[in-house]
Amino acid sequence: MNKHLLSNGYARVTARGIIFKSARFTCSKAIRDQWFEKAAFEKEWRVKIIYTLNKELSAIxxxxxxxxxxxxxxxxxxxxxxxxxxxxxxQNIQKLKAFRNMQNNDAYIINRDKKKAGRWKN
Known part of the structure; x- marks a missing residue:
């Protein structure tokens, strides 16, 4: 990156992506940390960015x-x-997360009940 062609700014993290100058962006950190889901269910926020001063603005x-x-x-x-x-x-992502939590809870209950059943046999 040529430092002479860089500028500072702020972008907005929303449920629809990272918005800057009416363009939408995404990155691995936003996906990994579930920024878009958080923005959808909590609230949007701003992030500090650096961008190149070119017309196409392909990356920030x-x-x-x-x-x-x-x-x-x-x-x-x-x-x-x-x-x-x-x-x-x-909505489907949230349903899948709820289903996974339900399965984890069911597995915990089954294991707990097996341990209790083992104690009663003695």
Whole structure:
């Protein structure tokens, strides 16, 4: 990156992506840390960024508190799913998480009951 062509700014983390200058971006940190889900169910927030001063704006860089940069790539809006599809996607993710929690709880209860049954046999 040529430091002479860089500028500072702020982007907004939303359920629809990281928004900067009406463009949407994503990165592995946002996906890994579930930023978009948090923005959908809690509230949106701003992140400090660095971007190149070119017309296409294909990437931005999130500035971490320790100064590290995380590259975020632009999302092609022409292939963007509808808001209804996005909402259904997030609802299905939440259902899957609830189902996984239910399975974990069921496994815990079964193991607990097996231990109790073993104690009664003695």
């Amino acid at each position: 860089y999130i500035v971490a508190s320790n100064g590290d940069l995380e590259k975020c790539n632009r999302i092609d809006d022409s292939k963007r799913p509808s808001d209804i599809k996005l909402q259904l996607y997030f």
